[in-house]
Amino acid sequence: MSNILRRGRLEAAPDKEILNYTSSMEADRWIFNADIAVDLAHTVMLKEQGIIGAKDSAKILSGLLQVREEGMEKLDFSYEDIHISLESRLIDLVGEDIGGRMHSGRSRNDEVATCIRLVLRDELLSLLEEILALRKTLLTLAEKHRETLMPGFTHLQHAQPTTFAHHLSAHAQALGRDFERGLEAFSRVNLCPLGAAAFASTGFALNRKRTAELLGFEGLLENSMDAVSSRDFLIECASVFTNIMINFSRMAEELVLWSSSEFNYIELDDMYASTSSIMPQKKNPDTAELMRGKTGVAAGSLMALITICKGLPLSYNRDLQEATPNIWRSVKTVRASVRIMRGMYASLKIRPEVLAAQATTGFTTATELADTFVREAGIPFRTAHQLVGILAREGCDPSLEKIDSISEVVIGEALSARGLTEKQVKEALDPESNIKRRKVIGGPAPEELKRYLKKEKTELELKGEEIATLRDSIEGSFEKLLALVEEYRKK
Numbered sequence: 001m002s003n004i005l006r007r008g009r010l011e012a013a014p015d016k017e018i019l020n021y022t023s024s025m026e027a028d029r030w031i032f033n034a035d036i037a038v039d040l041a042h043t044v045m046l047k048e049q050g051i052i053g054a055k056d057s058a059k060i061l062s063g064l065l066q067v068r069e070e071g072m073e074k075l076d077f078s079y080e081d082i083h084i085s086l087e088s089r090l091i092d093l094v095g096e097d098i099g100g101r102m103h104s105g106r107s108r109n110d111e112v113a114t115c116i117r118l119v120l121r122d123e124l125l126s127l128l129e130e131i132l133a134l135r136k137t138l139l140t141l142a143e144k145h146r147e148t149l150m151p152g153f154t155h156l157q158h159a160q161p162t163t164f165a166h167h168l169s170a171h172a173q174a175l176g177r178d179f180e181r182g183l184e185a186f187s188r189v190n191l192c193p194l195g196a197a198a199f200a201s202t203g204f205a206l207n208r209k210r211t212a213e214l215l216g217f218e219g220l221l222e223n224s225m226d227a228v229s230s231r232d233f234l235i236e237c238a239s240v241f242t243n244i245m246i247n248f249s250r251m252a253e254e255l256v257l258w259s260s261s262e263f264n265y266i267e268l269d270d271m272y273a274s275t276s277s278i279m280p281q282k283k284n285p286d287t288a289e290l291m292r293g294k295t296g297v298a299a300g301s302l303m304a305l306i307t308i309c310k311g312l313p314l315s316y317n318r319d320l321q322e323a324t325p326n327i328w329r330s331v332k333t334v335r336a337s338v339r340i341m342r343g344m345y346a347s348l349k350i351r352p353e354v355l356a357a358q359a360t361t362g363f364t365t366a367t368e369l370a371d372t373f374v375r376e377a378g379i380p381f382r383t384a385h386q387l388v389g390i391l392a393r394e395g396c397d398p399s400l401e402k403i404d405s406i407s408e409v410v411i412g413e414a415l416s417a418r419g420l421t422e423k424q425v426k427e428a429l430d431p432e433s434n435i436k437r438r439k440v441i442g443g444p445a446p447e448e449l450k451r452y453l454k455k456e457k458t459e460l461e462l463k464g465e466e467i468a469t470l471r472d473s474i475e476g477s478f479e480k481l482l483a484l485v486e487e488y489r490k491k
């Protein structure tokens with residue numbers, strides 16, 4: 001048997017079905033470049049520690065660059081994973097006497113954990129950048145619609161007037177928390193398990209800090225047993241992704257509802273729509289529906305991760321291989337969704353006149369009317385709530401006369417006798433003045449939203465810089481690693 005992994009201990013090779021069942025090669029496409037980087041960093045460190053000689057390490061490093069150049073397709077897919085297949089390709093290129101030294105003091109267990117973290121780290125940064133861009137799109141749109149009235153809903157019933165800007169900012173704020181969660185998850189992903197070897201570390205004098213530094217990690221995952229066996233960082237990220245998708249499913253649901261004839265608030269750009277194969281008039285919001293549906297992919301990946309990791313004894317177990325593809329499926333779905341949501345909103349046709357016309361249907365100004373009774377006639381809110389409730393039940397236009405006749409029955413006194421005027425009633429029923437009054441922090445008043453949007457935009461800029469710094473530092477480490485590789489290759 002020429003299989004460099006099995007030839008010693010095992011006699012029979014797995015048949016095709018067993019290999020398909022046990023191999024991670026397809027999912028490992030995600031970690032091809034990361035695995036090369038891990039191999040390069042490990043080899044550089046082995047050389048610096050005098051564990052392998054300068055000549056051997058030079059050949060290994062050159063071989064690794066060649067394997068990188070050749071790409072994943074050159075690898076032998078009859079191996080069970082990329083790590084051993086890549087090592088085998090290296091040995092093909094530089095011979096076993098040299099290439100066979102690379103895996104000193106290392107196991108595929110710390111190797112794979114490091115690779116997953118490297119790739120996930122990049123994916124997280126890209127995702128965070130994409131979330132920032134989406135938040136910016138929402139806030140820019142909100143700026144344009146600070147005065148655009150619309151009905152706000154609770155229980156999907158018209159509740160109170162608000163503005164489109166207020167509604168959009170709500171989504172932007174929720175995405176702000178998703179961003180923060182992603183950034184915190186990043187800090188726990190960005191730790192290096194390399195050097196843990198199989199689980200008990202190694203007797204070779206490895207320099208773990210050096211490989212962590214070469215790979216641009218923020219620090220080490222110290223305990224070597226935990227380093228190879230924990231996948232809580234995957235569960236944490238999958239949970240962050242699921243939250244984003246849950247938020248998107250709400251936004252997507254609105255886009256679907258709002259583009260129906262019943263609402264008619266918006267129209268999606270044709271790019272995001274489909275039509276029917278039988279009903280030629282149809283413009284269906286398929287992209288938004290699919291986003292609502294793909295939320296299930298993220299939630300399902302999270303459930304799969306949790307279930308796979310549950311009850312595993314320390315330390316490494318092969319079950320963990322089954323966990324990894326779930327994070328790739330989830331991150332791919334969520335990143336595409338962020339970009340597509342941004343596109344849908346950036347190209348959205350909004351109908352401000354329909355939104356405004358609907359702002360008062362369903363007596364949405366009832367709360368302000370009751371509040372006005374409290375402020376102007378000095379009655380308790382609970383009593384005002386009853387009076388306006390009776391008005392609503394009777395379905396009549398609330399005039400001062402009508403209000404007085406009801407209050408005479410309920411409290412034995414006309415509200416006009418307590419100071420309520422026709423003008424105050426009219427103002428309470430005006431959606432615009434409803435909005436203007438709601439100027440407490442976070443309310444829909446256009447001046448309050450102006451403040452809020454300005455603050456949020458500054459926040460976005462700061463966060464953008466924070467992400468750029470993280471990216472620069474990672475890219476800087478890789479440049480340094482590659483420069484070292486070039487230097488050591490010449491020795």
Ligand code: ARG
Nearest residue numbers: 024081108109112320321324
């Ligand atoms: N493909 C494996 C995984 O994803 C790599 C580690 C294999 N380790 C082992 N002891 N078989 O987990």
